[in-house]
Amino acid sequence: xxxxxxxxxxxxxxxxxxxxxxxxxxxxxxxxxxxxxxxxxxxxxxxxxxxxxxxxxxxxxxxxxxxxxxxxxxxxxxxxxxxxxxxxxxxxxxxxxxxxxxxxxxxxxxxxxxxxxxxxxxxxxxxxxxxxxxxxxxxxxxxxxxxxxxxxxxxxxxxxxxxxxxxxxxxxxxxxxxxxxxxxxxxxxxxxxxxxxxxxxxxxxxxxxxxxxxxxxxxxxxxxxxxxxxxxxxxxxxxxxxxxxxxxxxxxxxxxxxxxxxxxxxxxxxxxxxxxxxxxxxxxxxxxxxxxxxxxxxxxxxxxxxxxxxxxxxxxxxxxxxxxxxxxxxxxxxxxxxxxxxxxxxxxxxxxxxxxxxxxxxxxxxxxxxxxxxxxxxxxxxxxxxxxxxxxxxxxxxxxxxxxxxxxxxxxxxxxxxxxxxxxxxxxxxxxxxxxxxxx
Amino acid sequence: xxxxxxxxxxxxxxxxxxxxxxxxxxxxxxxxxxxxxxxxxxxxxxxxxxxxxxxxxxxxxxxxxxxxxxxxxxxxxxxxxxxxxxxxxxxxxxxxxxxxxxxxxxxxxxxxxxxxxxxxxxxxxxxxxxxxxxxxxxxxxxxxxxxxxxxxxxxxxxxxxxxxxxxxxxxxxxxxxxxxxxxxxxxxxxxxxxxxxxxxxxxxxxxxxxxxxxxxxxxxxxxxxxxxxxxxxxxxxxxxxxxxxxxxxxxxxxxxxxxxxxxxxxxxxxxxxxxxxxxxxxxxxxxxxxxxxxxxxxxxxxxxxxxxxxxxxxxxxxxxxxxxxxxxxxxxxxxxxxxxxxxxxxxxxxxxxxxxxxxxxxxxxxxxxxxxxxxxxxxxxxxxxxxxxxxxxxxxxxxxxxxxxxxxxxxxxxxxxxxxxxxxxxxx
Numbered sequence: 001x002x003x004x005x006x007x008x009x010x011x012x013x014x015x016x017x018x019x020x021x022x023x024x025x026x027x028x029x030x031x032x033x034x035x036x037x038x039x040x041x042x043x044x045x046x047x048x049x050x051x052x053x054x055x056x057x058x059x060x061x062x063x064x065x066x067x068x069x070x071x072x073x074x075x076x077x078x079x080x081x082x083x084x085x086x087x088x089x090x091x092x093x094x095x096x097x098x099x100x101x102x103x104x105x106x107x108x109x110x111x112x113x114x115x116x117x118x119x120x121x122x123x124x125x126x127x128x129x130x131x132x133x134x135x136x137x138x139x140x141x142x143x144x145x146x147x148x149x150x151x152x153x154x155x156x157x158x159x160x161x162x163x164x165x166x167x168x169x170x171x172x173x174x175x176x177x178x179x180x181x182x183x184x185x186x187x188x189x190x191x192x193x194x195x196x197x198x199x200x201x202x203x204x205x206x207x208x209x210x211x212x213x214x215x216x217x218x219x220x221x222x223x224x225x226x227x228x229x230x231x232x233x234x235x236x237x238x239x240x241x242x243x244x245x246x247x248x249x250x251x252x253x254x255x256x257x258x259x260x261x262x263x264x265x266x267x268x269x270x271x272x273x274x275x276x277x278x279x280x281x282x283x284x285x286x287x288x289x290x291x292x293x294x295x296x297x298x299x300x301x302x303x304x305x306x307x308x309x310x311x312x313x314x315x316x317x318x319x320x321x322x323x324x325x326x327x328x329x330x331x332x333x334x335x336x337x338x339x340x341x342x343x344x345x346x347x348x349x350x351x352x353x354x355x356x357x358x359x360x361x362x363x364x365x366x367x368x369x370x371x372x373x374x375x376x377x378x379x380x381x382x383x384x385x386x387x388x389x390x391x392x393x394x395x396x397x398x399x400x401x402x403x404x405x406x407x408x409x410x411x412x413x414x415x416x417x418x419x420x421x422x423x424x425x426x427x428x429x430x431x432x433x434x435x436x437x438x439x440x
Numbered sequence: 441x442x443x444x445x446x447x448x449x450x451x452x453x454x455x456x457x458x459x460x461x462x463x464x465x466x467x468x469x470x471x472x473x474x475x476x477x478x479x480x481x482x483x484x485x486x487x488x489x490x491x492x493x494x495x496x497x498x499x500x501x502x503x504x505x506x507x508x509x510x511x512x513x514x515x516x517x518x519x520x521x522x523x524x525x526x527x528x529x530x531x532x533x534x535x536x537x538x539x540x541x542x543x544x545x546x547x548x549x550x551x552x553x554x555x556x557x558x559x560x561x562x563x564x565x566x567x568x569x570x571x572x573x574x575x576x577x578x579x580x581x582x583x584x585x586x587x588x589x590x591x592x593x594x595x596x597x598x599x600x601x602x603x604x605x606x607x608x609x610x611x612x613x614x615x616x617x618x619x620x621x622x623x624x625x626x627x628x629x630x631x632x633x634x635x636x637x638x639x640x641x642x643x644x645x646x647x648x649x650x651x652x653x654x655x656x657x658x659x660x661x662x663x664x665x666x667x668x669x670x671x672x673x674x675x676x677x678x679x680x681x682x683x684x685x686x687x688x689x690x691x692x693x694x695x696x697x698x699x700x701x702x703x704x705x706x707x708x709x710x711x712x713x714x715x716x717x718x719x720x721x722x723x724x725x726x727x728x729x730x731x732x733x734x735x736x737x738x739x740x741x742x743x744x745x746x747x748x749x750x751x752x753x754x755x756x757x758x759x760x761x762x763x764x765x766x767x768x769x770x771x772x773x774x775x776x777x778x779x780x781x782x783x784x785x786x787x788x789x790x791x792x793x794x795x796x797x798x799x800x801x802x803x804x805x806x807x808x809x810x811x812x813x814x815x816x817x818x819x820x821x822x823x824x825x826x827x828x829x830x831x832x833x834x835x836x837x838x839x840x841x842x843x844x845x846x847x848x849x850x851x852x853x854x855x856x857x858x859x860x861x862x863x864x865x866x867x868x
Contacts, residue, residue, distance in 0.1 A: 062504070062542065062544070062545065064544075094540075094542065094556070094558075096504055096506075096540065096542055096868075097868075098504050098867075098868025099868055100816070100866055100868050101816055105868055107506050107540060107868075109540075109558070113640075124633055125633075141638075145538065163562075171672075171674075171688050173686055173688075173731055175731070175744065178742070182682055182683065182684035182685075182732070183684065183732060183734055183735055183738055183741040183742075183743060184741050184742035184743065185683075185684045185732050185742075185743060186732075186742060186743065186744050187684065187686070187731040187732050187743070187744065188574070188728070188731050188744055189572075189686065189688055189728070189731045190572055190573050190574050190577075190728075191572045191670070191688065191690060248676075250622055250676075252622075252634075294633075294634070296622075298622070389547060389548040389549075390546045390547050390548045390549065390550040390551075391546060391547065392547050393545075440544055440545045440546070
């Protein structure tokens with residue numbers, strides 16, 4: 001059988017540099033991670049580009065940071081490890097403080113680069129069980145560029161943009177397809193595509209209430225990846241001497257790597273001159289969540305081949321169910337204590353966060369697997385002021401370990417004959433990392 | 441190249457799809473000063489612009505600077521002849537510049553020796569425009585979409601003393617790699633399964649300069665090939681008959697490796713830079729890749745092969761002059777002018793292919809107001825370029841292009857490019 005095919009495909013694939021997700025889930029910077037990420041009112045390094053850009057204005061020295069984190073995930077369904085990819089990557093950034101029009105000012109750049117890829121888009125059927133929040137959404141790059149000012153001693157304001165992008169365009173294929181010997185097909189293609197810009201705002205404010213108390217407020221916008229595919233295949237099919245025109249149309253649209261809108265209020269206090277205690281409350285608007293399931297349609301036309309070629313009927317269009325995720329409030333707490341020596345300062349830190357699952361009971365055909373998440377973190381920090389003749393600033397080394405526990409959650413289906421059936425989900429995650437900083 | 445540790449300095453990256461593209465800084469130069477000075481800079485760059493022009497010159501930085509700017513270009517391109525469209529549409533482009541110069545304030549013997557530079561350009565509408573069109577489609581393959589691309593450089597410059605400086609930078613892009621599977625599921629519904637990754641790709645920039653006395657400097661910059669592919673394999677099943685796997689792949693972005701040399705007068709009221717850039721275009725493989733790939737067990741299958749475009753290497757001469765035209769205790773006014781000639785690397789289009797390109801003469805202009813105390817220290821700069829495409833005639837080979845076919849017997853291509861922008865630099 002021979003066929004001449006013409007494929008006009010409009011594909012919208014996606015590429016996502018930058019979003020809040022891996023950092024929101026696993027933390028940005030070892031100091032911040034070891035304090036349960038309760039730092040909205042208490043961060044001024046590169047991590048401030050994610051947690052609260054207003055904190056950049058509190059920096060008084062040019063700062064360079066570099067670190068690495070690795071998160072091993074053992075996420076189970078019915079006791080079996082789902083082999084969810086680890087999250088690993090380097091994090092860091094630059095904070096450059098100064099004055100502009102005699103007002104304290106700072107520029108900050110924060111980056112998280114996954115080791116294996118900048119981002120990944122993966123869509124699958126909604127009935128396939130998957131850990132929706134910890135699988136593909138964690139494989140993302142973060143790039144944030146922020147500015148901050150301190151118009152009054154008690155007030156800092158900051159904001160900036162994290163960058164996202166998606167690609168949209170047309171793919172066209174034409175030529176002769178040799179259907180009984182496909183590798184002899186003489187086809188060619190053209191592409192007309194754009195990688196479009198998506199900008200996600202991050203805003204923050206910080207208020208100093210005396211020497212021992214500060215409040216922080218930060219906002220991160222919503223983002224998602226748009227994924228589209230439309231194809232129109234036209235040509236001729238030949239079998240047993242019969243030549244017939246062929247047309248095949250295909251449409252697919254989906255979203256991936258959804259990042260919910262978030263608003264965080266934090267407080268930081270110094271109950272003792274060498275002890276700091278922080279608390280954050282984050283409202284996360286998961287109710288806007290859109291599933292990564294593709295919505296697909298297709299139609300095949302071949303005329304004049306009755307009895308010669310079996311033409312499959314139209315497939316049913318995919319109906320994507322609303323995942324009906326629920327908003328949640330995430331509490332976070334962190335403490336830090338310092339031991340100060342004449343030459344070095346050493347810190348010990350601990351934190352805790354509780355994230356209630358936003359995923360409702362999966363009693364129907366969807367299988368978005370999730371469970372509540374408790375995260376306990378510890379860490380240590382070392383500060384070496386004026387480490388050498390050439391550097392009169394400070395060297396910083398911070399390290400963290402965080403354990404997340406996802407207690408077992410049982411799913412029971414309304415339909416006893418459900419194709420997937422009920423299951424148990426549980427898991428744990430181990431997050432280790434370090435951050436090295438130089439203050440000039 | 442997927443080396444995350446090497447990428448930290450580069451930070452971002454963006455993606456791809458495109459025709460024989462290259463970065464906008466390769467077409468116009470990067471930054472308000474270099475763009476006004478004939479895209480010179482290997483011996484004369486100042487500020488964060490040096491991250492592209494010559495990272496060694498970042499070590500001249502003594503103060504922190506942040507630059508924000510806007511630039512835009514309008515391309516008027518023509519292909520005239522039988523069956524040709526006349527005007528060839530090329531979308532205008534506009535985008536923002538963000539650059540930062542950050543000297544590292546070491547003390548003692550490292551004082552004023554090392555500095556960082558970050559140089560971004562982001563189009564306002566798209567991050568990357570990429571096209572791989574059928575070769576018979578009239579197009580200006582190496583110009584029209586080259587400017588519609590995000591660019592990023594991050595570099596470090598070191599002053600070694602005795603007039604010698606060295607530096608290195610990373611230029612970043614990204615590529616798409618993935619698969620699309622179209623098939624019906626167990627319920628009979630059609631589904632698409634997409635697994636798509638954005639992968640960083642990097643180019644290296646290294647440079648060195650040497651001060652010859654107080655007033656003169658020589659500089660050389662090497663930039664490695666910077667390229668990014670898109671590669672998406674599309675598999676369609678359940679049609680009722682077999683179709684091949686479609687390899688939708690190509691080269692979206694391509695900067696050839698290049699060496700830029702320059703001599704500059706860098707002291708006094710009048711400063712001059714003269715140099716040239718060698719561009720290794722002959723290594724350019726062309727944008728498309730085969731739609732059907734022969735399997736190892738059948739390497740001589742009849743699938744269409746891609747013909748290399750036959751580009752040749754080029755030399756780009758450049759000159760730039762900057763003069764202080766007005767000096768005041770509070771500010772200085774600088775005038776800038778430059779020129780460069782960019783020969784086309786593309787051969788005459790004698791066959792069915794209509795991937796046009798022309799030699800370009802580029803005249804560049806600009807000015808800067810540099811303010812100082814009691815005003816906030818900084819600069820306000822404007823720059824402008826006019827590129828004239830030298831008219832070129834493509835004589836079609838009668839054996840390849842039938843009489844009466846589009847383009848036969850010849851096509852004349854021409855056009856011009858207007859490019860300009862403004863930038864504000866603040867010291868802080």
